[in-house]
Amino acid sequence: MVERLKPEDRAAGLSQLTEWHLCSGREAIQKSFKFQDFTEAFAFMTRVALIAEKMDHHPEWSNVYRTVDITLATHDVGGISVLDLKLAAEIDRIAQHR
Numbered sequence: 001m002v003e004r005l006k007p008e009d010r011a012a013g014l015s016q017l018t019e020w021h022l023c024s025g026r027e028a029i030q031k032s033f034k035f036q037d038f039t040e041a042f043a044f045m046t047r048v049a050l051i052a053e054k055m056d057h058h059p060e061w062s063n064v065y066r067t068v069d070i071t072l073a074t075h076d077v078g079g080i081s082v083l084d085l086k087l088a089a090e091i092d093r094i095a096q097h098r
Contacts, residue, residue: 004077005085013085020088027080028060028073029088033095035066044068047094057083059091 004027005013014020020031035041041063048070052058060071072088074081 002074002077002081002083004074004079005081010080013080013082017085017088018092023071023073026073027078028071029080029084030069030071031088031091033068033070035068038063038065041066041068044094048091051090051094052087055083055087055090057087059087 014022014029017029020029022028023030033041033044035044045061045063045068048059048061057074060073062069070091072084073079074083
């Protein structure tokens with residue numbers, strides 16, 4: 001079973017990610033992505049959804065036109081786990097190859 005990360009492990013993991021930050025008021029990480037248009041944003045979300053489904057770890061997200069906001073937390077542990085850091089890294093990889 002996955003465990004909630006200790007603050008020092010969470011900080012170390014976040015330092016390896018680009019532009020992900022802790023959410024205010026809860027233990028989760030967040031990042032916004034901007035694309036050229038809605039079609040590109042939706043294609044990105046589709047690629048992320050396929051990876052998230054394989055990991056059985058699903059993001060909280062919203063999409064408005066060309067912006068996708070993603071929040072990651074592991075609800076089973078009440079905070080951030082290694083799954084969130086792994087999914088964030090995969091999301092960044094997908095965003096770089098658009």
